[in-house]
Amino acid sequence: MKTHFLFPNKYKKIGWVLFIPSLITGLILFFSGYDFDNHFKMNVFALLSDQFLSKPTYFVFIENGVLDEVILISIIVGALLVGFSKTKNEDEFISKIRYESLVWATYFTFILMILATLFIYGFQYFNVLLANVFAMLLFFIIRFHYMIYKLNKSTIDDE
Secondary structure (H helix, E strand, C coil), X not given: CCCCCCECCCHHHHHHHHHHHHHHHHHHHHHCCCCHHHCCEEEEEEEEECCCCCCCEEEEEEEEECHHHHHHHHHHHHHHHHHCECCCCCCHHHHHHXXXXXXXXXXXXXXXXXXXXXXXXXXXXXXXXXXXXXXXXXXXXXXXXXXXXXXXXXHHHHC
C-alpha cells in the first residue's frame, strides 16, 4: 500500500527525541510561571508586532525572547514526526487505525474546545487556545499508539 504523506520510519525516533523533552520542559516552565521573554533574547523579524499599549507595527525587527518559540516548534515538529512516520509494518489495517485515531482526535479536540469556550473565560481562555495548538496531535499520538499496542498485545496473546 502506498503511503504518500507519511515520513519514513526512522524519523519516528527523531520525533520522540524532540517531542518528549520539549513537552516536559515546556510544561514545567509554563506551570512554574517562568518568564520566557526575559531569556534568550535576540533580534527577530516580525510580520506583525503588537507591543503592550502601543500601535501595531508591520515588517519590523524586534528584540524578543525566543525560548517559547523554540520549545513550541520542537513540540510540534516532534509530534508531527511521531504521529506521521510509518510504522515498521505499515499495512492497510495500520492505515485504518491511523485514520480512525485522527478522526477521533479531531472530534475530541473540538469537543474540548466547545466546552472550554462555554466554561472558561478571561486570560485563562488564551492558555486553552495555546494548549489547543498541539492538543490534537497529542490526542492522535496517544490513541494511535494505544491502538497499536492493543493490536500487538492481541497478536501476541493469540500465539
